[in-house]
Amino acid sequence: MAKTTRCSTLPFLLIFAPVIFQLLAVTSAIGINYGTLGKLQPPQQVVDFIRTNTNFDSVKIYDANPNILRPLAGSNINVTIMVPNGNIPAMVNVANARQWVAANVLPFHKQIKFKYLCVGNEIFASNDNNLISNLVPAMQSLNKALKASGLEYIKVTTPHAYNISLNHNAPSQSRFREDVKDFFTKILEFHRQAKSPFMFNPYPFFTMDPNNVNYAIFGPANAVTDTNTKHTYNNLFDAMMDAIISTMNALGYGDVDMAIGETGWPTACDAPWCSPQNAARYNHNIIKRANVIGTPLMPNRHVDIFIFALFNEDGKPGPTCERNWGIFKPDFTPVYDVGVLKSGQSPRSSPSPRTSPSPRTSPSPSSSPSPWSSPSPSSPPSHNGKWCVAKQEATDEQLQANIDWVCSQGIDCKPISLDGVCFDNNNMKSRASYVMNAYYQSNKRTDDACNFSGTGMVTTTNPSTSTCNIPTEDTPGKSGKWCMAKEEATDEQLQANIDWVCSQGYDCHPISPGGICFDNNNMKTRSTFVMNAYYESKGYTEDACDFKGSGIVTTTSPSTSTCTIPAGNAQSKSGKWCMAKEEATDEQLQANIDWVCSQGIDCKPISPGGICFDNNKMWSRSSYVMNAYYESKGYTEDACDFNGSGIVSTINPSTPTCTFSSGAPAT
Numbered sequence: 001m002a003k004t005t006r007c008s009t010l011p012f013l014l015i016f017a018p019v020i021f022q023l024l025a026v027t028s029a030i031g032i033n034y035g036t037l038g039k040l041q042p043p044q045q046v047v048d049f050i051r052t053n054t055n056f057d058s059v060k061i062y063d064a065n066p067n068i069l070r071p072l073a074g075s076n077i078n079v080t081i082m083v084p085n086g087n088i089p090a091m092v093n094v095a096n097a098r099q100w101v102a103a104n105v106l107p108f109h110k111q112i113k114f115k116y117l118c119v120g121n122e123i124f125a126s127n128d129n130n131l132i133s134n135l136v137p138a139m140q141s142l143n144k145a146l147k148a149s150g151l152e153y154i155k156v157t158t159p160h161a162y163n164i165s166l167n168h169n170a171p172s173q174s175r176f177r178e179d180v181k182d183f184f185t186k187i188l189e190f191h192r193q194a195k196s197p198f199m200f201n202p203y204p205f206f207t208m209d210p211n212n213v214n215y216a217i218f219g220p221a222n223a224v225t226d227t228n229t230k231h232t233y234n235n236l237f238d239a240m241m242d243a244i245i246s247t248m249n250a251l252g253y254g255d256v257d258m259a260i261g262e263t264g265w266p267t268a269c270d271a272p273w274c275s276p277q278n279a280a281r282y283n284h285n286i287i288k289r290a291n292v293i294g295t296p297l298m299p300n301r302h303v304d305i306f307i308f309a310l311f312n313e314d315g316k317p318g319p320t321c322e323r324n325w326g327i328f329k330p331d332f333t334p335v336y337d338v339g340v341l342k343s344g345q346s347p348r349s350s351p352s353p354r355t356s357p358s359p360r361t362s363p364s365p366s367s368s369p370s371p372w373s374s375p376s377p378s379s380p381p382s383h384n385g386k387w388c389v390a391k392q393e394a395t396d397e398q399l400q401a402n403i404d405w406v407c408s409q410g411i412d413c414k415p416i417s418l419d420g421v422c423f424d425n426n427n428m429k430s431r432a433s434y435v436m437n438a439y440y441q442s443n444k445r446t447d448d449a450c451n452f453s454g455t456g457m458v459t460t461t462n463p464s465t466s467t468c469n470i471p472t473e474d475t476p477g478k479s480g481k482w483c484m485a486k487e488e489a490t491d492e493q494l495q496a497n498i499d500w501v502c503s504q505g506y507d508c509h510p511i512s513p514g515g516i517c518f519d520n521n522n523m524k525t526r527s528t529f530v531m532n533a534y535y536e537s538k539g540y541t542e543d544a545c546d547f548k549g550s551g552i553v554t555t556t557s558p559s560t561s562t563c564t565i566p567a568g569n570a571q572s573k574s575g576k577w578c579m580a581k582e583e584a585t586d587e588q589l590q591a592n593i594d595w596v597c598s599q600g601i602d603c604k605p606i607s608p609g610g611i612c613f614d615n616n617k618m619w620s621r622s623s624y625v626m627n628a629y630y631e632s633k634g635y636t637e638d639a640c641d642f643n644g645s646g647i648v649s650t651i652n653p654s655t656p657t658c659t660f661s662s663g664a665p666a667t
Contacts, residue, residue, distance in 0.1 A: 007269065007321035030290035031058030031078070031306035033262055034068070038313035038323075040330045042408040047071035049332050050310070054340050058115065060261065060306045064104035067407065067604075070417050073111035080116040080306070081105075083142065088120050088131050090513040091138035095521050097145035102499055103508035106149060107414065110503075114154045115304075117142060118261070122201065124183065125161035136186045143194050149499060155196035158187070159261030162200045162240070170226040171233070171297070174243035175250055188253040197259035197304070200244060204236040204282075205265055213273045217265065218285040231296035237263075237286070242297040258301075264308035267335050269321035276336035283307055283327065283338045315608075387470060388440030388450035389433040389463045398455045399432035406435040409611055411442065414505040415468070415537070422468035433463055437470050464539075482565055483535035483545035484528040484558040493550045494527035501530040506537075509600055516600040516632065517565075528558050532565050559634075577660055578630035578640035579623040579653045588645045589622035596625040601632065605658070612658035623653055627660050 032050070040046065048071070050056055058078040061068055072079055083091060083100065090096045105114065119139045123131050135158060143156045176184050191198050208216035215221035216236045224233045226242075233239040248254050265282035266274045286307060293303045312326035312335065328334055334341070390399055407413040415422040416431040423431065436456050443449035450456040464470045485494050502508040510517040511526040518526065531551050538544035545551040559565045580589055597603040605612040606621040613621065626646050633639035640646040653660050 007266070007319045030056060030287055031060055031080070031304065032056045032310045032327075033060050033062075033306050033308045034310045035062060035308075035313050035316075036065075036068075037315040038311060038330055039315065040311055040313075041332070042404055043068045044071040044404045044407070046310075047075055047077070051075050051077060053332070053342060055342060056340060058304065058306065060116075060118075062121065066104075066107075066414065069108050069112060070407070070413060073108060073417055076113065078113050078115040080118060081114065082118040083120060083138070085120040085123065085126065085128075085131060087513070088123070088138045089134045091119065091141055092134050093513075093521075094141045094144055096513040097138070097141040098148060098495070099498075099508070099512045099518075099526075101142070101145040101149055101151070102502040103512045105146070105151060105154070106499060106503040107417075107505050107508070109149075109151055111417070114151070116196075116199075116259070117146065117154050117156050118199070119156060119158045121159050121261075122161040123158060124180070132183070136190055139190055139194075143190075143196075156194055157191070157196045157199045157259065159199045159201050160187075162202045162244075170228050171239045171242035172226050172228045172231070172246050174246040176247055181251070185251055185253075188248065188251060188256055191256045192253060195257075197257035198248065198253075199259040199261045201262040201308075202237065202240045202244070202260060203263055204240065207240070208236055210271075210273070213278070217273075217278045217282045219281060226296075229296070233296070235285070237289075238295040241293060241295045241303075245295075245297055245301075259304040259306075261306055262308040263305065264325050266321045266324045267312075267326075268324040270319060274321060274324070279327075280336040280338050287339065385462070386445055386458050386460055387433075387463055388437045388445075388456050389459050390429045390436060390452075391455055391457050392429075394429075394432075394455035396428045398453070399428050402432050402452050402455060403435055406439045409439065409605075411435055411438045412507065414507060417505050422470075430463075430468065434468065434470055437463070481540055482528075482554050482556075482558055483532045483551050484554055484565075485524050485531060485547075486550055486552050487524075489524075489527075489550035491523045493548070494523050497527050497547050497550060498530055501534045504534070506530060506533050512600075525558075529565055532558070576635055577623075577649050577651075577653055578627045578646050579649050580619050580626060580642075581645055581647050582619075584619075584622075584645035586618045588643070589618045592622050592642050592645060593625055596629045599629065601625055601628045620653075620658065624658060624660060627653070 032054075034046065034050075041049075043065075047068075050059060056077075058080065059072070060080040060082075062082050063084055064081040069079070069081075081104070087100070091100060105117075108114075119142060120131065120135065123135050126132070139156050139158060146152055146154050146156065188198060190196075204216040212221060213219070215224070215234075218235045218237070221234070224239065225231070226233065231242075233242075244258065245254060248256060248258075263286060265279040267276045267279045268274050286305060289303075290305050291302065292299075293301050295301075307327070309325045309327070311328055311330055312324050314323050314330070316322040324335075326335055327338060327340065390402070403413070403416070413435055416434050417423060422434045436450065436452055440450045440456075440458075445458075447458060450458050462470070485497070498508070498511070508530060511529050512518060513521075517529045531545065531547055535541075535545045535551075535553075542553060545553050557565065580592070593603070593606070603625055606624050607613060612624045626640065626642055630636075630640045630646075630648075637648060640648050
């Protein structure tokens with residue numbers, strides 16, 4: 001999988017046993033696993049490639065990353081998302097599960113064809129008793145949360161590691177070990193009740209006899225006969241599949257659907273059987289089984305299959321094998337031809353992703369809005385009600401490239417997504433102007449930050465529409481008012497408000513478990529946060545705080561000690577920054593980064609490829625997140641202490657590539 005060591009010995013979960021089974025045909029799909037541990041193209045380009053260049057109609061990702069989900073909106077691709085392993089214990093609480101769904105699924109469900117919600121990945125193989133014991137309860141809670149939101153068509157499952165031995169047992173004699181039988185019985189009972197598939201990851205690569213590689217890759221090999229059923233197996237994959245159905249049948253769950261979460265073959269490793277030729281032969285035969293699995297015990301059964309993986313991921317640690325499961329290289333060039341490119345697509349040429357205004361393709365500072373190039377000294381920041389908008393003559397291709405690039409820089413692009421408040425019937429100029437202005441405002445409103453290869457222009461005429469407020473630091477209407485939940489509002493009303501606001505494209509992560517505004521699941525605090533976010537985005541109009549009579553406008557800040565709810569004229573912004581002390585150790589600073597990022601602060605800018613990664617310079621990266629936390633807490637001295645490793649400064653620590661936010665203009 002994408003985030004766990006794949007090229008290692010997995011635990012033996014199965015030992016072989018019996019069943020003959022057939023199911024009526026159902027719609028099946030051939031899917032691909034999209035891992036992200038490498039230097040890959042931006043998600044928009046990846047989704048465009050999958051949609052226009054390949055035959056894959058399903059994608060599985062290893063989290064619910066909104067930067068990947070946004071490009072998938074409207075793509076008609078079936079999407080499987082995942083709750084990370086570490087979130088499983090919190091998901092046991094139904095309220096937490098509903099918040100996870102509200103933050104990660106509801107904003108996209110009208111535009112994305114969600115198919116499966118995976119709860120963790122290969123949990124039993126983790127040997128973490130806390131995760132194992134909470135897995136089924138978490139699945140049950142998430143299933144309830146989806147139903148409560150009207151999303152019962154999204155099926156809850158969890159992928160299991162699978163490593164079996166053919167040395168002593170035939171497929172029809174497969175059985176779960178006694179020490180895991182109760183665990184898998186509970187899993188299968190859940191699937192029966194939820195009408196969701198039992199998902200597992202069969203890899204013949206890990207179970208094969210090194211002296212009989214052909215049997216594992218569907219090559220010419222001596223057939224193996226099951227002495228119990230007299231069925232003959234010409235390849236290891238079919239035997240593994242029949243072992244699974246035999247095991248399920250032995251427990252009385254042969255009627256439960258099945259899905260393959262991962263399977264594949266690496267093209268390079270420390271053994272001769274890793275090659276593009278072997279990978280092509282293996283995956284070609286897997287693709288042939290996407291419609292009918294066609295094994296001796298399941299001749300007519302359909303099983304959804306996700307091949308591992310879309311790309312080679314050069315960022316994965318471990319042996320060579322770990323980085324070489326991809327069908328494609330990160331530049332979209334095929335590692336080998338397995339027949340997944342659409343007719344007319346050359347297997348030897350990379351696609352033509354949308355041109356990006358990235359500084360990497362436009363070295364001149366005057367022709368790119370690149371944060372890697374310093375603004376001209378003759379263009380000082382201006383604070384006189386200015387906006388950056390798209391030029392009338394800019395083409396849709398140029399504007400889409402601007403959108404793709406800005407969204408890849410950590411700017412929040414949810415408002416221009418389908419059903420976002422600034423989607424504007426997919427008006428390209430409106431959508432591009434929104435994100436171009438967001439980038440321009442975040443970069444001190446220098447003229448260079450609005451160049452966008454000649455497609456942007458600065459204006460003093462407010463481009464906001466009735467539905468989309470495009471901000472500037474001097475936007476009128478920010479008057480120290482907040483929208484909050486009324487005291488008499490019921491929890492049901494407030495939960496409905498949360499669900500609705502989160503479905504409109506607003507960032508609800510701060511009120512999710514672990515978010516800075518979760519506030520021990522205090523319903524009023526959580527609903528007030530999102531209601532105010534909606535109110536603020538609508539220009540502070542009274543109607544935007546009505547919420548069917550459950551909201552009220554106040555001039556008293558509803559912020560708590562842990563959750564700052566913003567208004568336009570917060571007086572605590574004073575041109576100060578929190579930065580790391582020079583004498584602080586790397587260990588202290590890394591601890592600061594880890595803690596701040598765990599509090600719901602956006603840490604994308606300091607990740608590899610982020611605008612504040614700064615060659616992995618620890619001082620710069622830690623100062624950025626420490627300052628973000630300090631700002632979120634209203635610039636109080638205590639919020640910059642960090643166990644003595646932080647200091648408040650009136651000297652702007654921003655670099656030419658990384659702007660540190662402060663409440664007042666730098667002088």
